Amino acid sequence: MREHLKDLPPAALNLLLSVGDHQQLHADDACIYGVFADLVYRLEGLTDELGLLHFVATEKLLLTGRRDGLHSIEAVRQSLRSGQSPKSHTALLESILMQVTSGVEEKSEALSDELDIIEERLIVDLTDDIPKRLAKARRLTVRLHRLLSTQRSVIARFEQNVWRTTGKAHDLKTSHVSQRLDWLDHEMVALRDRAHLLQEEVSLRMTDQTNRNLQLLTIVTTVFLPAGVISSIFGMNVGGLPLEHDRSGFIVTMLLLVGASGLVFWILKRLGMLRR
Incomplete structure (x- = not known):
């Protein structure tokens, strides 16, 4: 392990051990290294929190560092236990990046179901819990949209700059990850706009209810x-x-x-x- 660490470029080693929160992806003649955000995974399942995955991938080694349990790492670990074996460490990194998008897709489906429930209840009546649930859902859509947009731009810059490297470690195939991110981002934008429209309807309902209460108070007075x-x-x-x-x-x-x-x-x- 120490021999492999000695062979790593200083920039890759510093990023692996850093505490920065900026997503990035770089290619070097010897390795691929970067930082990607992912949904935090705990014992109770997938959460709404975001964590950071620091990684360095060479031809023979994949090093990762994180502070929290992440959905992508847990999903890849389960696939390895089931007998699936990646051909290389860069292929293993591709699997991790794909599982990042899988976690966001799972969360987007849960958000869609939550908005369906809120919309159906809003048609019947405006209950006290609807504004809080809707605000929570909209906040999560905004955060996930920001996450996906950043990852799209990071991969786009990586694809533009990867041709400058000459090593074999940059055989990372990001086209399918980029396509998945594009599709997910469009879905997340649609959910964000839908949550915004529902929040406007809730605001109109609350304003109308307030006006009725003020009218009743005025009549009584x-x-x-x-x-x-x-x-x-x-x-x-x-x-x-x-x-x-x-x-x-x-x-x-x-x-x-x-x-x-x-x-x-x-x-x-x-x-x-x-x-x-």
């Missing part, structure tokens, strides 16, 4: 406004108030309050404001 005025008048601590010494003053006052509120309610009903 308007109906009881005359009653409040009459109560304020009879509540003034001054002399000469009508019905002050009349035993039936309370009943007469209550009749005035109810009558004034009823009159305002009838006027609003005739104007059609209660049907809006």
